[in-house]
Structures are given as structure tokens and as C-alpha cells.
Amino acid sequence: MTPIHPIFLALALGLTAALPEAAQITITHVQGDTVLPAAPETVLVYDMATLDTLDALGVPVAGAPAGALPEALQGYGADIGTLFEPDLEAVNAAGPDLVIVGGRSAPKLADLSQIAPTIDMSLDRTDYLASAQARVTQLGEIFDKQDAAAAALADLDAQVADLQVAAADAGRVLVILTTGGRISAHGPGSRFGVVHDDFGFAPAATGMDTGTHGQSISFEFIRETNPDWLFVVDRDAAIGREGTAAAQLLDNDLVRTTTAWQQDQVVYLDAADWYLAGGGLSALQDSVTQLLTAAGDAS
Structure with a gap:
């Protein structure tokens, strides 16, 4: 060698x-x-x-x-x-x-x-x-992708600021999730608490369960709470499950007495943005735009 x-x-x-x-x-x-x-x-x-x-x-x-x-x-x-x-x-x-x-x-x-x-x-x-x-x-x-991220977040901040202004005068909001014919409510500090905690909408009810699944409620609860706005997440629509659509479920004598229903202020949130991809960049942008459009049209 x-x-x-x-x-x-x-x-x-x-x-x-x-x-x-x-x-x-x-x-x-x-x-x-x-x-x-x-x-x-x-x-x-x-x-x-x-x-x-x-x-x-x-x-x-x-x-x-x-x-x-x-x-x-x-x-x-x-x-x-x-x-x-x-x-x-x-x-x-x-x-x-x-x-x-x-x-x-x-x-x-x-x-x-x-x-x-x-x-x-x-x-x-x-x-x-x-x-x-x-x-x-x-x-x-x-x-x-630092530049793209920074630019997108700057635009989002501007939209959120506009939404907070609109939310300040919008009235009381109840956020609910429907699934399998059942309803749960989600207030401040909950999985959908961003509506109140960050976007600034006043809650129609406080002291609710802040666990992942929210607080189980009835149509009577909605009537007694009488929100100015109902923000609705249809879980079945998000996951592709057949069942009673949220719009059909809520169309009853009790819910129809609320200010939200009578003022045409029931907003069916994009279920995929809120239930599946919540917190993602596009989902946030779309969610803020939808709420800003709804609150802006009502002002």
C-alpha cells in the first residue's frame, strides 16, 4: 500500500x-x-x-x-x-x-x-x-418571507383599527357555534373571544364558560340575552357534516324576537376561517373584512 x-x-x-x-x-x-x-x-x-x-x-x-x-x-x-x-x-x-x-x-x-x-x-x-x-x-x-409577513401584518393592523372603531358603536354581540342541532355560546376569553378581547365588540353576556367547547345554551337564552348582533359559526358547514344549517336552526319564534334578528344583524361567519384555520393570516384578514363590512353597513 x-x-x-x-x-x-x-x-x-x-x-x-x-x-x-x-x-x-x-x-x-x-x-x-x-x-x-x-x-x-x-x-x-x-x-x-x-x-x-x-x-x-x-x-x-x-x-x-x-x-x-x-x-x-x-x-x-x-x-x-x-x-x-x-x-x-x-x-x-x-x-x-x-x-x-x-x-x-x-x-x-x-x-x-x-x-x-x-x-x-x-x-x-x-x-x-x-x-x-x-x-x-x-x-x-x-x-x-419577512417582508411579505410585515406588509401583511401592517395591513391587518390598519383593518383591525378600523374594526375597533366600528365595534365601539355596534352594540352587544353574542357569538354562538351550532353543531348537530345544538348551540354553544362563546364570550370574552373563549376560543372566539377575539371578537370581544381584540376587535372590541361589547359582549351580550358575561361570566360564561371559557372552555374550548363554550357554554351550552338554549333558544330561550338567546331570547333573554337579546343581543344586538348574533355572530354565528356553523361547525357542521366547516367540517362538511350533513345536518340542520345554522340559518335554518335559528329561524324560530324565540330567536326572531331578538334585536339581532329584527335588525337583520345575524352574521354567519365564514366557518372554515373561524373553526378550521382560525388565527391563520388569510383567515384573520377575511374575518376582519367580513365583520368590518357588517358593522360598517349597519352604522
Whole structure:
């Protein structure tokens, strides 16, 4: 065996040392710190708000659970399990540089982290709007879309400011969710509390359950509360379940006595924006626009 001349050995070692390591970044998220490639290319997303934001920013996404997607995001559907039960074999086969969870999928971070760097983009319901904006900014930084994120958030801030002005004089609002013929109400501090906490609409009722599922209510409750506005999220419409539509469910003698009904101030919120992709950039923009249009038309 011919020995390697020391000069050539030194040159080889020098070239090896000069080769740059793949650039990495450390991301601080809801469940800790995660190291990931500085420019992740193959990305799987198990959080609809994040997918909505990445779509708005023009970031390529390799896939998301097909069964959970709003219509506008159907093109990202992939056979990688569900939000609650990711298909770990499919994830491994996809070879992602980054997996993103949040909300419903957040408990699966540990399992997915065994396959690829995984971060949790869940929103903070106690500071919903600021939390959602922070996620947009952070995603812009991860994917080198800082300028697009900043511009979109500036526009959103301006719209929210206009909405807060309109909300101040709009009257009392009751936010309800309908599903399977049942109704729940969501007040300040709840999953839809952004209506009151950030957008500034006065609540028609206070002291309600702030849990994820809200407070179960009856038609009598709506009549007695007598809101000036009813903001309605039709969960069945959001998830494609057949059943009584919210508009049909609410069209009864008790609800028809309310100021909201008589003043034609029942607003059927975009169910996908509020129930599926709530907190995503496009969902926020669309939600603010819808409420601003409704409140502005009434003023």
C-alpha cells in the first residue's frame, strides 16, 4: 500500500475542514427549542392556521392531512394521517426537513420529533391576536418571507383599527357555534373571544364558560340575552357534516324576537376561517373584512 504523502494528507484535511456545515437555526416555540435547517424545503403541516399563513406567504408545503382542510387549502392534502393521529410511517417516507403542529395536533409533537425537527405553532387563546401575529412573523423569519409577513401584518393592523372603531358603536354581540342541532355560546376569553378581547365588540353576556367547547345554551337564552348582533359559526358547514344549517336552526319564534334578528344583524361567519384555520393570516384578514363590512353597513 502506497503511503499518502504528508502534503497531500494536509491538503485533504484542510479541504474537509473548509467544507461548511449545513446552516441551522434554533426556533423557540410553545413546547421548547428546536434546531432545524435554516432553509427547510420539505415541510409537513399538521396545523390549519399555520398552513393558511404559509399559503398566504407563498411558502411551498409538501403536505397536510387531507381530511381537515378548508376548501381553499385542499391542494395541500396528503395521505399522512390526521391532526389527531399522524401516520408516522408516511411522515418518515416523506423525509421532511420540518414538521409543524399546533392546536389539535400539538400533543403529537414528541412522536413526530423522533422523525424530523418539529415545532408547535399553537396560539395563545388568552392573547389571541398578538399570538397569531407573532406566529406570522416567526414563520416569515423561518422561510425568509419577512417582508411579505410585515406588509401583511401592517395591513391587518390598519383593518383591525378600523374594526375597533366600528365595534365601539355596534352594540352587544353574542357569538354562538351550532353543531348537530345544538348551540354553544362563546364570550370574552373563549376560543372566539377575539371578537370581544381584540376587535372590541361589547359582549351580550358575561361570566360564561371559557372552555374550548363554550357554554351550552338554549333558544330561550338567546331570547333573554337579546343581543344586538348574533355572530354565528356553523361547525357542521366547516367540517362538511350533513345536518340542520345554522340559518335554518335559528329561524324560530324565540330567536326572531331578538334585536339581532329584527335588525337583520345575524352574521354567519365564514366557518372554515373561524373553526378550521382560525388565527391563520388569510383567515384573520377575511374575518376582519367580513365583520368590518357588517358593522360598517349597519352604522
